[in-house]
Amino acid sequence: MEQLTDLKAILHSKRANIYYLEKCRVMQKDGRVLYLTEARHENQYWNIPIANTTCLLLGTGTSITQAAMRMLAQAGVLVGFCGGGGTPLLMANEIEWLTPQSEYRPTEYLQGWMQFWFDDHKRLQAARQFQHARIRFLRQVWRKDRDLKAEGFDSTHSDIEQALNLFEQKIHSARKVGDLLQTEAQLTKQLYKFAARHTGYGEFTRERDAVDNANTFLNHGNYLAYGLAATALWVLGIPHGFAVMHGKTRRGALVFDIADLIKDALILPWAFICAKENMSEQEFRQQCLQAFTDHKALEYMFDETKNVALTTEWQESKS
Structure with a gap:
């Protein structure tokens, strides 16, 4: 948990990444959020630097685990499900996006x-x-x-x-x-x-x-x-x-x-x-x-x- 708290040190206004993923599985592994792609002969894992990410678009053929969603929420990353190529946005909460739950945002x-x-x-x-x-x-x-x-x-x-x-x-x-x-x-x-x-x-x-x-x-x-x-x-x-x-x-x-x-x-x-x-x-x-x-x-x-x-x-x- 201390590691996740440290991740929040990057202000959202300074974050650089938006990810669009398709045909992969997003999961938590060894305290990191990864996405898994299935190749013909081997599976490959790729890291998502959630501390420097604003939002995650999940396209066709994607799935995400509960553990990964928990880490994304703790890092303040918004998640949305969309069609191929990033449009249209198909399913999300809070109107446009699945938003992390937090009682400590400014009023x-x-x-x-x-x-x-x-x-x-x-x-x-x-x-x-x-x-x-x-x-x-x-x-x-x-x-x-x-x-x-x-x-x-x-x-x-x-x-x-x-x-x-x-x-x-x-x-x-x-x-x-x-x-x-x-x-x-x-x-x-x-x-x-x-x-x-x-x-x-x-x-x-x-x-x-x-x-x-x-x-x-x-x-x-x-x-x-x-x-x-x-x-x-x-x-x-x-x-x-x-x-x-x-x-x-x-x-x-x-x-x-x-x-x-x-x-x-x-x-x-x-x-x-x-x-x-x-x-x-x-x-x-x-x-x-x-x-x-x-x-x-x-x-x-x-x-x-x-x-x-x-x-x-x-x-x-x-x-």
């Missing part, structure tokens, strides 16, 4: 959240704050990431700058959350068009059930972002149902709100770049995880979620 963030959440005007202000943070992160990433800039994803490009400036204006003028959702959809559509043009992808339509590489990668990458968002909310003690953008009737909606902070900046461009280069899903996944680490995506989610939870300046205003 201040949920209490701060509750101060504004039941007021429509204050909730709109929180939604605006998230949208500004979303644009700020995109500008930051696309301005300094050399690999993205080499592919044409530069926040100083006139088309991008114009689209972002217009979106920021509409954030201010939005009178209800529905206005923000509509404006958000228009911006994302423009970004898809920009990405398809600059990567030479050709005609593109966003369809979650489509089988072309860009759509498949967007689905996959989005679930990786959902895993980060679910981890941040679990650590901060904020239930997934208290959304500020996505409908209150969608139980996991706050996960989507938080994931949106980084999806356009990281998942969207790399989905098109990797599709153009005909990469495998595993190569795309590794590229996304590297981008999350390089740009401290999980840490950004933590910071912005805490900012919204603890902000008091706008909570007194209904404008």
Whole structure:
């Protein structure tokens, strides 16, 4: 047990790993969590560094033991069952994920959240704050990431700058959350068009059930972002149902709100770049995880979620 306590020394915001596993068995062995793959002539064990892992996606042909789940829970690793390639998420608790049970998570963030959440005007202000943070992160990433800039994803490009400036204006003028959702959809559509043009992808339509590489990668990458968002909310003690953008009737909606902070900046461009280069899903996944680490995506989610939870300046205003 002392060993497990030591593992928790790594803050969730600093953890680097998300695992997607398929056709294997996850188990506990000698105080470690391993996954077993069955080869033709021998079985192979691979270690999962749970102290540096945020979430675990279990795909087709997987199983997990009770002992392994106990260790994952003690290390604060979220677990979800999904289809092949990481989507769709099929079965989980706490809306999106099987979350570790803990009575010692902080209460201040949920209490701060509750101060504004039941007021429509204050909730709109929180939604605006998230949208500004979303644009700020995109500008930051696309301005300094050399690999993205080499592919044409530069926040100083006139088309991008114009689209972002217009979106920021509409954030201010939005009178209800529905206005923000509509404006958000228009911006994302423009970004898809920009990405398809600059990567030479050709005609593109966003369809979650489509089988072309860009759509498949967007689905996959989005679930990786959902895993980060679910981890941040679990650590901060904020239930997934208290959304500020996505409908209150969608139980996991706050996960989507938080994931949106980084999806356009990281998942969207790399989905098109990797599709153009005909990469495998595993190569795309590794590229996304590297981008999350390089740009401290999980840490950004933590910071912005805490900012919204603890902000008091706008909570007194209904404008």
